[in-house]
Amino acid sequence: MTAANSANAIAEPLSALEPLKAARDSRPLRLITCGSVDDGKSTLIGRLLWDTKAVKEDQAVALRRDSTGKQNDLGLPDFALLLDGLQAEREQGITIDVAYRYFSTDKRSFIVADTPGHEQYTRNMATGASTADLAILLIDARMGILEQTRRHATIASLLGIKQFVLAINKIDLTNYDRAGFEKISHDFKEFALSLGVKQITTIPMSALKGENVVYSGQAAMPWYTGPTLVEALELATVRSAQAVGFRLSVQRVSRPGESFRGYQGTVAGGSVKPGDSVMILPSGMVANVSKIVTFDLIRNAAVAGDAITLVLDRQVDVSRGDMIVAIDSQPQVGLSFDAHLVALQPEGIEAGKRYWLKSGSRRQRVQVNPVSQLELKTGDWNPARALPMNAIGKVHLVFDEAAIFDPYDQNRSSGSFILIDPDTNNTVAGGMVTGKRSEISGIHTEDGRVILSLPADLADKIMASELFAARRDEADVRRMTAAQAAELWKNAASDI
Known part of the structure; x- marks a missing residue:
């Protein structure tokens, strides 16, 4: 394979998106940086903000001041300080919490989450990934793919992220070794296939020098003719509204006077307009939408993401935690569901223990029965009776009363949940429903x-x-x- 052909093959996923240039979504693209420790995540995002002129003058002055004694061999400031705001992060030179930043180019705007690479902060990485459209997965060109690389890629894919930019960073420290770059790219794509991820754009870069971040690094890497990071991000797509009907998890019943009764919440899927027939779950009662009210006006329609008050045409029993749904496209209701879990606390997940499960505004008791745990090195699911901290597992959920879910791949909001330990009130796991269990009797x-x-x-x-x-x-x-x-x-x- 020639150098040109190899580079073009690496950039192939983006070529399929060329027709989208003319009809690009105006909504911001949400993205995360993830990967193992010291792969350069904070430095990359800091460089991205710096080169896109997203750093205000007072921030630039503070950055130069705070970088005193920390400049690199190029005399550049420590870009990671733009993201690492906690005192402990600055003292230790690590990322602990998720940092959100905003920047834009002439073509679109972005919201970026810088997530920690340490295994003990996996829960923070999962938080950042839960709302992202795309993941920038960093790999140190000298170290290759590590276990934490696999863990973060797996969590991102479980959370519904299907667009990856594989940023093979610190390529300058390998003398821009093309063979090493192509081997890492090949190995990761083999691993990604097991996750069902096919849309991968691989970019060799030096975040410190800014090569292939905003500006081209072709002078140092003439063998690479693919996009820069910014070009790849500009061509990425925002996750479309999931293909389910109307969903509204009731957060509050509004009753300011005897003549008004409305049900408040944020639309979690689909759309609704006056006259639509809806069902209240889990009771199964049916009504029609009378009107849709927001804080300042009466609406003709509402779509996913809108915070609304829904008024129905008849008196029905609706309370906090109920879900109002499209009558012709309903979620699954049952006492038992299968799910994926990411354990987030040192005590892990115990077999058969009862937890509080919170999804949307609904909280209910659940028994969790672990089935298997993912072995990150091999990609195999091994039988498991418990899940330790940071483990990714498959579980059976058994409820005391009817639960309401969509599969996570169809709706993020109505397919996700957290588990809360009733003894400590700690959030011990985050989960994604994969489907309803078929009972045998x-x-x-x-x-x-x-x-x-x-x-x-x-x-x-x-x-x-x-x-x-x-x-x-x-x-x-x-x-x-x-x-x-x-x-x-x-x-x-x-x-x-």
Whole structure:
């Protein structure tokens, strides 16, 4: 492969976005920097802010003052100080908390979150990734892909980020080694395939020198003809509104007088207008939208992100934590769901322990049963009974009362949650719902007898057991298909 062909192959994901130049979304692009310790995340964003003229004069003066004795060999200020605002961050030269900054180019505006690289601050990285459209994953050209690189890439993908810029930083410290750059690029793309991530733009850069950040580094790297970081960001896409119907998690019931009753919250998906039919979950009551009110006017419609007060055409029982949804596109309601978790506290997640689960304005009790844990080095999911701090795992959630979720890949707001330890009130995990569990049985009563309905294969195993033989006259076993059992359970759950 020639140098030109290799560089073009690396930049290939962006070429497919060329038609978007003319119809670029006016909304800001939200992005994060992530990766392992000392890969240069804060320096990169500081350089990005500096070269895009996003640093005000008083900030520049303070930066030069604070950089006294910390200048590098080029005589440049310590750009990381633009992001590291905590005293502990400046003393230790590390990033601890998430820092948000704003900058813009002639073509679009950006909101960037600088996230910590240390493993103990993984929870902060997950916080920054939860609202991002794109991840800049930094790798030290000398060190290659590390475990924390894999951890951050995995968390970003689980949180729905599908656009990655692989920034292979400190390339100047390898004498601009093209072979090393291409090997890291190849290895990461192999790993990314296991995450389902295909849109990757790989850029060799020196954040310290500003090469391929805002300005081209082709003088030092003539073999690379792809985009600079800013060019890649300008061509990225903002996550579109998820393909679900209207969702409003009720935060407050507004009753300023006897003549007005409205339900307040932020639209978490879809759109709504007066006259639309909606359903209140989990009760299942139906009503029509009478009007949509905001702080200063009555609206003709509302879309995702709007904070509104919804007025219905009839008196219905709605309280905080309920969800108002489109009648023709409803979320899943049930007592059991599957999810991915990221454990955030030293105590980790205990098998079978009961936690508080908070999603939107709804809080309810849940039992968490870990199923497997991701082995970052191999990409395998290994069986697990508990999840230690920073582990990424698959779990079963079992609720005391009906829960309401969309799959996370369809709606970030109604598909995500946090777990709270009832003993300490600490947030111990963040999670993403992957789907509703299919229950294997249904239980109901008939003429005073308890009827247990089971799939045929399970019913046969139970009937052949010694325990069942001893109590045969006390039970009825009805054979049914797994699909029939799942439908029976769905109907039972909807009556709760």
